[in-house]
Amino acid sequence: MTAPGRLLFGGDYNPEQWDEEVWIEDVALMREAGVNIVTLGVFSWAFLEVDDDVWDWGWFDRVIALLSEAGIGIDLATPTAAPPLWLHRDHPEIIPVDRRGIRYFPGGRLGWCASHPTWHAYSTRIARTLGERYGAHPAVRMWHVGNELGGGNRICYCEASSAAFREWTRARYGTIDALNRAWGTAVWGLRYRSFDDVTAPLASESGQNPSLLLAYDRFSSDAHLDQYRREKDALRAAGVQTPITTNLMLGVGGSVADYATWAGDLDVIAIDQYTLAADPHRERELAFVASRARGLDRTKPWLVMEHAVSAVNWQPRNAPKRPGEATRHSLQHIAHGSDGALFFQWRASASGVEQYHSGLVPHAGTDTRQWREVVRLGGILDRISEVAGSLVEPSRVALVADLPAKWAWEEGQKPLNDHPLELAGRRWHEELSARGLVPDVVPPTADLSAYDLLVVSGLYAVDDASAARIADAAAAGATVVIGHLSGIVDEENRVRTGGYPGAFRDLLGVFGEEFAPLLDGERVALASGAIAVDWTERIRATDAEVLDTYAEGPLAGLPAVTRRRVGAGQAWYVSADLNEGLGPLVDDVAAAAGVAPRVPVVAGVEAIRRVSGESSWLFLVNHGTTDALVPADGYDLVAETPVSGAVTLPAGEVAVVRETPRE
Secondary structure, three states: OOOOOOOEEEEEEOHHHOOHHHHHHHHHHHHHHOOOEEEEOOOOHHHHEEEOOEEOOHHHHHHHHHHHHOOOEEEEEEOOOOOOHHHHHHOHHHOOEOOOOOEOOOOOOOOOOOOOHHHHHHHHHHHHHHHHHHOOOOOEEEEEEOOOOOOOOOOOOOHHHHHHHHHHHHHHHOOHHHHHHHHOOOHHHOOOOOHHHOOOOOOOOOOOOHHHHHHHHHHHHHHHHHHHHHHHHHHHHOOOOOOEEOEEEOOOOOOOOOHHHOHHHOOOOEEEOOOOOOOOOHHHHHHHHHHHHHHHOOOOOEEEEEOOOOOOOOOOOOOOOOOOHHHHHHHHHHHOOEEEEEEOOOEOOOOOOOOOOOOOEOOOOOOOHHHHHHHHHHHHHHHOHHHOOOEEOOOOEEEEOOHHHHHHHHOOOOOOOOOOOOHHHHHHHHHHHHOOOOOEEEOOOOOOOOOOEEEEOOOOEOOHHHHHHHHHHHHOOOEEEEOOOOOOEOOOOOEOOOOEOHHHHHHHOEEEEEEOOOOOOOEEEEOOOOEEEOOOEEEEEOOOEEEEEEOOOOOOOOEEEEEEEEOOEEEEEEOOOEEEOHHHHHHHHHHHHOOOOOOOOEOOEEEEEEEEOOEEEEEEEEOOOOOEEEEOOEEEOOOOEEEEOEEEEOOOOEEEEEEOOOO
């Protein structure tokens, strides 16, 4: 991606927003800060192709020359995130249609339908033309297709999308009878005569079939992946040989793309990640998202393509990051396996929708606390650059998470319609991380054989093959923990009848009779002292040991947590959503699995190790408000001081210790 042995540092650069004399200042400031790569061209289509097949390359050539002469690498984007207004005016049919059947209007970004052939022609032409002109340029070290594909994009419901969906369903199901069985169309008499009856699920006067809605989610993910592939293929056909990727959206709110199915098409796993100012523990959300990025491909480093140096502009209240927080967040990403820290954007915009989104160069300029932190961060990344190319130390613990399972839960009417099922996974990740277990977060299709402890949280929809893979892991010796609302429906969003939790009932040795969701504000204590909120279940143990029971309410005395021996391993079931008291349960399952911390465990300090061959680096991030003494031996690359026995880490600071080789 860049020169060997260097971490990437930089961000989105939009020179078209500024006069040329500002470009000279930009390059000088980039060198001052230690920036070594910028993402260029994301929103530049209207300035490159000023009219249909009318091109203006001069200004772009000059920008690329300035960056190249300064030794600053380029991640060159295909500018398909921002179709020009002339294209929308000439071809309004490419603009997405919402679920009401109403077409949006020009004036925003990402205004295209992934299934429309006119869009295919124009988007691949701009990609191919850029590839032909700059594909061999030595400063262009990576290519970036579009922007946040599947994240900011709208799902489109136009006629072209309906036609593509019909072909998608024909390929998936083969016959219309198979589709009718899979979707359970006998309910409400929604049977299809033929594939010609299949359309995009436009809004109706009542609720719609959750199997249809889930299928359309999957189709939309595949349509966006196909768009990525079209642009990538156009670049390769133009002679591009450098890595090609796009920036995935794994954070808050999810996306319309199942990125686990995209990983094989990405030369680099790259993500955008923005924390929520209102989240008092936003560093924990960051760690969870970073673990998901790492879990998409555990064989190579990944890259945070965008995060914020300070405030964003799209939250209800956009508080700035606290002093040192941007540095901590950057080093936290790198600790979790990113080979750099890139930001949106280089210079804060003076105009437009994102004028109050922070940049590395703020509106107030360089005589600011923020700029001084940027320069300090650049120096730190230079000092720790030797970690580039290394991987996070292999973990023996993983959470199994799946975005289509989240879609399945959210599509259609459910027993609890305001229950963000994925938050339980974050709580498990927090508790495991606090114990120094550094869990991976992997999709159910991953190889699970490397793990001694598997936590399956919120896997509401699961196919038979994935359920069998999880059961096989338990039989082979793993401790498997199945959380509430996992295994309830199959991959088509059909309830698995015969008792909950469906796909995992036999593995767990339990029989679930009835869901018992709690009312808003209701809490139920367990015998252990743990507290359930939102969700409980009426279950009985058919072939399992009861470890904890409900202590009050209609379920008093009934099982809440169970365990069953399975081959060389064991399977636990947690039938309640435990908001308090999860920690002791995590201690119990970790002890049962025989997993122990591989990094120092100090309150308030996140510790992660990256390794390469015989070398290792211990990242220590103090998220607390007091100084911490952390066991370590080696050399702190941040402070440039030797460490013997322990390092004193001030509140809010980071250490990266090149460890003394262990015997």
